[in-house]
Structures are given as structure tokens and as C-alpha cells.
Amino acid sequence: MTDSARDRQWTTQQWFAAVLVAMVVLILGASAVGARALNRTAQVSNRLNDRISxxxxxxVQLDDAxxxxxxxxxxxxLSGAPQFLDLYRESVxxxxxxxxxxxxxxxxEPGPLAELAAVEDEAARWRAGIAEPALRTRDRGVAAAAxxxxxxxxxxxxxxxxxARAEGRAALGDARRLRDTVFLAAVTALLLLIGVITVLLRTTVVRPLRRLGAAARRVADGDFTHELTPDGPAEVTQLGRDVEAMRRRLVDALTVTQQARDELEQREAELSRSNADLEQFAYVASHDLQEPLRKVASFCQMLERRYAEALDDRAKQYIGFAVDGATRMQRLINDLLTFSRIGRVYDDEQPVDLNEVMDRVEETLAASIEETRARIVRPRLPVVAGDVTLLTMLWQNLLGNAIKFHRPEEPPVIEISATADGAGWSFxxxxxxIGIDPEYADKIFVIFQRLHPRDRYDGTGIGLAVCKKVIEHHGGVIELDPAYRDGARFVFTLPA
Incomplete structure (x- = not known):
């Protein structure tokens, strides 16, 4: 259908407006004709009831008189009785x-009125020519035929x-028949128009909408290549064109989505290969790489013990460097292996009582707590959903760092708080x-990043990176509170 043909299409509103105009015209015409018929009926009826009858x-009264x-x-x-004279006067x-x-x-009524005048004239002539002279002369010879x-x-x-009465009754019958005919024709025409509206609604609106709905359901069932060809009134056609445009956009979006899905599947395959490589690396790191390091450290220590007397201080220092390097390499490998296992090996989810976790962490850090005379202030902690091993690593790193980076002149005091926060907990x-400068708030969560030299604080710089990964694995966030100046404060969330 061309655009000009579409523009010439009547809308549903125009169709119904045309039918309603026809109904209004019919009603007005029928009302006018019916009013005339009723008026005619009333006139004839009034003539019969008010004048003729x-x-x-x-x-009859005139005849009696x-x-x-x-x-x-x-x-x-005949009798000369005066009562008859009185009756005569009264009758006149x-x-x-x-x-x-x-x-x-x-x-x-001009005809009957003329006859009435003729009756009055004839009666007046009878009285003047017959009755009055006879009453004066009492002439009994007055003929009755007069x-x-x-x-x-x-x-x-x-x-x-x-x-006139017969004609009026006939006219009244005609007027009533005309009235009945007019109203019957009006009712019939209204019923026909109602039927036309019903058929028009069915053919111009219902059927096109049904066809459009069937085509839309076909598309919704998965046949996205089915093209919609709407027909009917302008509104329905426009609706069909809008649905067709939506179908085309959906097809385009589906094509893009399919391409993205293919790319995602390809990346998933690559990720699976990478994970397999990571598994292989973890195996190598935990076995093949650590074994040579253990041998290096072990033989260097054996070399130092056996040839201690033959080695000068510089040689002993070099051997110490070698042993320390091998040991630190082992720790780095172990920490890296632990970091890679978060969310891969340790991925359980169950209710975890943090009070039990904290008890185990304090037992593990008992030596450091006793050595530094640390004091841990904690409330009754909630039960959260997560992996117990990862949550133990989280709290152990946080408390371990708080004890490690304490001020030399005073024992560490660690305060823990827990607050319900919607569907989770905020800790x-x-x-x-000694605290952390806010400018390093992002750097401290990067793996192997250190803010202090190794000769002052030991460690590999992976603790806070592990904390961040554990928190994010559980769907929470962790950050340094930059407003806290009396030390360091870490704020994080966990699901309930």
C-alpha cells in the first residue's frame, strides 16, 4: 500500500463519526416527521373531541328547543293554556x-356553520310568518307542515x-397509522444502523486487530523473520507499522546479541583454557618451582654449616642473601597460589558464625597478640553467608596487619564494630x-604493593589484596576510611 493510499484511509474515528452523523440525521428526521404526525393526530383528535362531538x-339540544x-x-x-305560551318563550x-x-x-367548520345559519334563518321565518301571528290571533288553522x-x-x-365526524375519524386513523409507520421506520433504521456499527466494528477494527495479534504472537513464539503486513483503519495500520518497526529492532538487537553471545562463548572457551593453564601453573608453583627453591636454601645452609670455618664474613653474608631470597620466593609463590585459589578452589557458601571465625583467628595470632600485648575489642558478631576459609583469611589478614603495624611505644588496640545495613552487614x-596516608588508599589493595621496606616490616604485600578479593567475591566492598586519623580503619560489607 502506497503512502498516498494510506493517507486516504479512513480512521476508526472517521468511520464511527460517519455512522453517528447518519444516526443523528435519522433521529432528527424521524423526530420531525413523528412530531408532525403526532401534531396531526392531536389536531384531528382535538377536532373530534373538542368541536364535532x-x-x-x-x-340535539337545538332540535329539542x-x-x-x-x-x-x-x-x-288548541287549549289556550298559558303554560304552553311560557313553554314557547322558554324554547325560543x-x-x-x-x-x-x-x-x-x-x-x-365553515360548512356546518353555514347550515346553522340556515337553520336559524328558517326558524326565524317560521316564527315570524307562522308562530307569532298564530299566537296573536289564536288561529287554529295553522298547518303542521309549516x-x-x-x-x-x-x-x-x-x-x-x-x-365531519366520519371524516375526522378517518383522518385520525390515517394520522395514527402515519405515526406508527414513522416510529416503526425509525426503530427499524436505528436497528439497521446498530447492525451496521457492529459489522463495521468487526470488519474494520476487530478482524485487522486479530490478524495483527496473530502475527505478533507468531513473532513472539520465535518466528522473528515473519513480516507484519497490517491493514484496516489508519490507527490499526499505524499500530501494525509500529509493531513491525519494533520487530525489526528486535531482530537487529537479536543479531547483535547473538554475535555478542558467540564472542562471549569464544571468550569463555579462552577463559577455560586460561583457567586450565592457571591450574597447571598452580600445580607447577606448588610442586615443581618450590622444590628447586627448597634445594637452594637447604644446600646453602648445608654449605654454611660444613665450611663455616673456611668462609669469611662476606661469603657468609652472600649465603644468607641466597637463603633469604629463596625463602622469600617460596613465600611469594605460596601467597600467589593462595590468591589464585580465591573463588576457584574456595567457593563455598553457607552460614558462617563470625564469632567462631574470630576465635580461630585469635588462636592463630596468639603468639603475636601475647608478644605485642595487643587488645582486641569486638562485639557479638553476626552470622553471614560465605566461605569459612576465605572469611578466616580475611579476618586473619586484617588483624595481623593491625598488630604488625602498631606503634612501638604502645600496645595495639583493635576495635571491631558490626552494623546491620539493609540486607547485609557493615563492618x-x-x-x-602507624596509620596509612589517604593518598595510598587505592595502592594498598594492589597485589605485592608495599609501603615500607622489607627490613622494617616483613611480608609480601599481598594481605590487603587478598582481603579485597575475598570481600568482592562475597559481593561486598572494602575501603580505607580517610577520615580516621588515630591509626587505620578499614570499612567493608558482607551479605547477611
Whole structure:
């Protein structure tokens, strides 16, 4: 699909907006037509209920009033009784009242209104030409047929009202049918639009999303080469393009990761070979290299004992240098062998009670402690996770250094503290010795680095390097506290 075609795609919002506009137009149109139908129904119903039906009732009253006039006239002419005269007068008044009421109902009905006027005219002519003269002269010869035109006009008016009522009922039926048809059509159209929305939602949104989801799951299952081809509305298509871009980035990252993994495996193989070489070196260092050194030292000592009288002082000094060099070489080899075994040979992890470790360390350093009159102040120490041999080496080096580098004029005092620190413990070992200049804070942890000449302090300079490697092997850190000035203080952490 080209970019121009994608730009012409309707979005889901546009599709639903179009359907909603159609629904609004339909509802407004149906409401307008329905309102007209209801108005027409109301008009027809009001015409029947408010004008035609009451008018027919008044026509009956008008008919009674006119007939009573005729009856009263004949009764008075026959009997001369004054009550008939009163009935005549009352009937005339009732006729006028009924006509007035009927005229109010027939204001919007020109045909019946004209017939009412004709009835009134005919009744007035009958009274003026027949009834009034007969009442004055009491002429009994008045013909009964003289009242027939009034009856005829009144019958015509009633027929007009009956016809109007029939027409009104027919119009009311038509209006009701139109109203029902309009509302039924509106409901049907709304149901159709709801169906259109459902189909539109399914075809334009649900199906493209399902296809996109299936393609994404296929990629997630491991088929990273499967290319996504989204379709549907603009939003779904854009979402598919974003997922496809993410897939491509993942493929690129996977390629880079695979290359890095291959390089890592290659380096692991090289490291395995290096470890094998280190094992071989450790074996050679512990056996093949130390044996010649022992022989050199042993034969030099034998040479000194056997030919002591024949050797001058310089020769004896040279032999001492040779023995001392061989001995120091053995110590260096042993220390280097011990350093290489950290994390390789000694790699156990179990709960270690540091109180028991400290007891063993003090027993090992008992001679130095007694000689220097050292005092070790320690609290109740916690249980940590680690290798007991490595932790023994750690504390032995720390305490040994604190005793070794004490001030000549005062016995060493070593203070140990332990503080819970989150998921681990923070330790501090402080002494009152000669201290360490903060500028050498990093140098002292480097293997075989010494700050003092050998003739003043013995050792190979590996103790603190061993401490650092043991701490880091256990996941902690160790450093010199530069703010402590009364000696040296080492701060380190261990896991609980």
C-alpha cells in the first residue's frame, strides 16, 4: 500500500463519526416527521373531541328547543293554556342559547356553520310568518307542515356533523397509522444502523486487530523473520507499522546479541583454557618451582654449616642473601597460589558464625597478640553467608596487619564494630597503629604493593589484596576510611 493510499484511509474515528452523523440525521428526521404526525393526530383528535362531538350534542339540544316551540304553539292554539305560551318563550330562549353554543364549536367548520345559519334563518321565518301571528290571533288553522323546512335544515346540519365526524375519524386513523409507520421506520433504521456499527466494528477494527495479534504472537513464539503486513483503519495500520518497526529492532538487537553471545562463548572457551593453564601453573608453583627453591636454601645452609670455618664474613653474608631470597620466593609463590585459589578452589557458601571465625583467628595470632600485648575489642558478631576459609583469611589478614603495624611505644588496640545495613552487614576494623596516608588508599589493595621496606616490616604485600578479593567475591566492598586519623580503619560489607 502506497503512502498516498494510506493517507486516504479512513480512521476508526472517521468511520464511527460517519455512522453517528447518519444516526443523528435519522433521529432528527424521524423526530420531525413523528412530531408532525403526532401534531396531526392531536389536531384531528382535538377536532373530534373538542368541536364535532360536542356540536352534535348541542344539535340535539337545538332540535329539542325547536320541536318544543312547535309543540307549545299547537298546544296553546288548541287549549289556550298559558303554560304552553311560557313553554314557547322558554324554547325560543333555549334555541338561541344552543345556537350561540353551537356557533362557538363550529367556528372553524365553515360548512356546518353555514347550515346553522340556515337553520336559524328558517326558524326565524317560521316564527315570524307562522308562530307569532298564530299566537296573536289564536288561529287554529295553522298547518303542521309549516314546521317541516326547519326540521329539514336541522337534519341537514346534523348530517353535515355526522359526515365531519366520519371524516375526522378517518383522518385520525390515517394520522395514527402515519405515526406508527414513522416510529416503526425509525426503530427499524436505528436497528439497521446498530447492525451496521457492529459489522463495521468487526470488519474494520476487530478482524485487522486479530490478524495483527496473530502475527505478533507468531513473532513472539520465535518466528522473528515473519513480516507484519497490517491493514484496516489508519490507527490499526499505524499500530501494525509500529509493531513491525519494533520487530525489526528486535531482530537487529537479536543479531547483535547473538554475535555478542558467540564472542562471549569464544571468550569463555579462552577463559577455560586460561583457567586450565592457571591450574597447571598452580600445580607447577606448588610442586615443581618450590622444590628447586627448597634445594637452594637447604644446600646453602648445608654449605654454611660444613665450611663455616673456611668462609669469611662476606661469603657468609652472600649465603644468607641466597637463603633469604629463596625463602622469600617460596613465600611469594605460596601467597600467589593462595590468591589464585580465591573463588576457584574456595567457593563455598553457607552460614558462617563470625564469632567462631574470630576465635580461630585469635588462636592463630596468639603468639603475636601475647608478644605485642595487643587488645582486641569486638562485639557479638553476626552470622553471614560465605566461605569459612576465605572469611578466616580475611579476618586473619586484617588483624595481623593491625598488630604488625602498631606503634612501638604502645600496645595495639583493635576495635571491631558490626552494623546491620539493609540486607547485609557493615563492618569496621580500627587500630591505633602507624596509620596509612589517604593518598595510598587505592595502592594498598594492589597485589605485592608495599609501603615500607622489607627490613622494617616483613611480608609480601599481598594481605590487603587478598582481603579485597575475598570481600568482592562475597559481593561486598572494602575501603580505607580517610577520615580516621588515630591509626587505620578499614570499612567493608558482607551479605547477611
Amino acid at each position: 360536542p356540536a352534535r350534542t348541542v344539535v 325547536l320541536r318544543n316551540q312547535d309543540t307549545a304553539l299547537r298546544g296553546y292554539l 330562549a333555549a334555541e338561541q342559547a344552543a345556537a350561540t353554543t353551537l356557533r362557538g364549536f363550529l367556528t372553524a 314546521f317541516d323546512p326547519v326540521r329539514g335544515r336541522l337534519a341537514t346540519l346534523d348530517e353535515r356533523l355526522v359526515t 569496621a576494623v580500627s587500630d591505633n597503629g
